[in-house]
Amino acid sequence: MTLTQKFAYLFSSTLGLSILIYLLRGFGIVTFLPGSILLGLIILAITTFFIYSVLITKR
Structure with missing residues (x-):
């Protein structure tokens, strides 16, 4: 499980x-x-959403 998937699950x-x-x-x-x-x-949901969106754009 990648870091992006972990943050998507957490969000x-x-x-x-x-x-x-x-x-x-x-x-x-x-x-x-x-x-x-x-x-x-x-x-926490808003924070994880922002981290998730940054991780998606890093690809």
Whole structure:
């Protein structure tokens, strides 16, 4: 597995987890998690997207 594939997997995982937690908090199922955890996941997804896009253009 190349580094580009690892960042693609990490980006899709963090984005999917962020969306899932956001939806579950909206429905009132996961209300005990603070908003900083959701914000951290969103920032991690954005960061991994930028790293992934830089790695793609390096080819």
